[in-house]
Amino acid sequence: xxxxxxxIFVNALLANNFVLAMFLGLCPFLGVSGRLxxxxxxxxxxxxxxxxxxxxxxxxxxxxxxxxxxxxxLISYIVIIASSVQLVEMVLKKYSPVLFRALGIxxxxxxxxxxxxxxxxxxxxxxxxxxxxxTFSVGGGLGFTLALVLMASVRERLQLSNVPDLAQGTALxxxxxxxxxxxxxxxxxxGG
Amino acid sequence: MNxxxxxxxxxxxxxxxxxxxxxxxxxxxxxxxAVTVSAVNALSxxxxxxxxxxxxxxxxxxxxxxxxKxxxIAIYIVIIATFVTVVDYxxxxxxxxxxxxxxxxxxxxxxxxxxxxxxxxxxxxxxxLPAMVxxxxxGIGFVIGLxxxxxxxxxxxxxxxxxxxxxxxxxxxxxxxVLPPGGFFVLGGWLLLFSWIxxxxxxxxxxxxxxx
Numbered sequence: 001x002x003x004x005x006x007x008i009f010v011n012a013l014l015a016n017n018f019v020l021a022m023f024l025g026l027c028p029f030l031g032v033s034g035r036l037x038x039x040x041x042x043x044x045x046x047x048x049x050x051x052x053x054x055x056x057x058x059x060x061x062x063x064x065x066x067x068x069x070x071x072x073x074l075i076s077y078i079v080i081i082a083s084s085v086q087l088v089e090m091v092l093k094k095y096s097p098v099l100f101r102a103l104g105i106x107x108x109x110x111x112x113x114x115x116x117x118x119x120x121x122x123x124x125x126x127x128x129x130x131x132x133x134x135t136f137s138v139g140g141g142l143g144f145t146l147a148l149v150l151m152a153s154v155r156e157r158l159q160l161s162n163v164p165d166l167a168q169g170t171a172l173x174x175x176x177x178x179x180x181x182x183x184x185x186x187x188x189x190x191g192g
Numbered sequence: 193m194n195x196x197x198x199x200x201x202x203x204x205x206x207x208x209x210x211x212x213x214x215x216x217x218x219x220x221x222x223x224x225x226a227v228t229v230s231a232v233n234a235l236s237x238x239x240x241x242x243x244x245x246x247x248x249x250x251x252x253x254x255x256x257x258x259x260x261k262x263x264x265i266a267i268y269i270v271i272i273a274t275f276v277t278v279v280d281y282x283x284x285x286x287x288x289x290x291x292x293x294x295x296x297x298x299x300x301x302x303x304x305x306x307x308x309x310x311x312x313x314x315x316x317x318x319x320x321l322p323a324m325v326x327x328x329x330x331g332i333g334f335v336i337g338l339x340x341x342x343x344x345x346x347x348x349x350x351x352x353x354x355x356x357x358x359x360x361x362x363x364x365x366x367x368x369x370v371l372p373p374g375g376f377f378v379l380g381g382w383l384l385l386f387s388w389i390x391x392x393x394x395x396x397x398x399x400x401x402x403x404x
Contacts, residue, residue: 020372022226022372023222023223023226023375026222026225027219027221027222030218030221071277071281074276074280074299074302075270078273078302082266082269112305112308114222114300117299117300118296121300122296165391166384169387171383172380174383175376175380177376178376178377182368185372185373
């Protein structure tokens, strides 16, 4: 199986969108998508962590393969992700304190975002090389941002409309996500 | 029943019903929606999570006095990842077909919010036995939730349950239900049903108090 970098990018961004087709990163998707101005920075921060995690996981996987320690893969991935979130936190705090304060609690929570660990695990399972891994993580991250922004925009509009009492809250968000996911199925086959 | 047993039973049932992780707390959504395309997948995923949950809560609870507060989350994560690795290799050894069907989602149990949430909120403050009882309750609640989703999706989307055809060859499957959007719709439907039941109960309660 050989995919070009472009195919991988389009697939991760649209056809196999991380949130709407692969169900990765649903907790922030349902939790942070209430407002557009928190949804977008959250998406960008997650994309950045995904890129860092993907790079680290690629190097680490080579190292583990060299020493035949594959059974330690999961444990070392999770440690790497936790420390790269810490790193992003420190860098942001030093160079952009405003953004750091805006993201607040969501930043450390990126550690338990399935999408981040998902990127590392899927690129290993599919045996992507270096360029492929990078495009996969960037595409996936942008796809996550796209889904988050779309969902937040729809939910902001919904606050002004009259929905049945019974369907308030999570049930409504899930139905919305279902409809979004349905429309993203239209992209199937786009990546070839 | 003496008070001690009642308390244990209460703690057990809290996770199974009142605080059901899937329907009430809406936690651990990623595996819930991704693997519930069939009842078998849903059940095995639920049981794998149950095992990891009980073992890691037990271990976290045993170590609660020696773990420094500052690094506790990192230690919990490493404990959970260890048990997930065990489950991962066990499933691979038991059934390769199942392993391929669940894919990376077995390893993604690590980042299931239910487990870390239980470890932090309950196991870190209680002795091993109550912690494990509570974890078992939560785990069984999770299994029930996953099964409810998986069964509905398999019946609607493939016309079968546990691979056994239910409606004969003339059944037109509602394919969208086993595709990603179906997961969102079925879970949304279950949540609607539960909030309807809850609301009806409350209305009856207020009517009863008004009449009295």
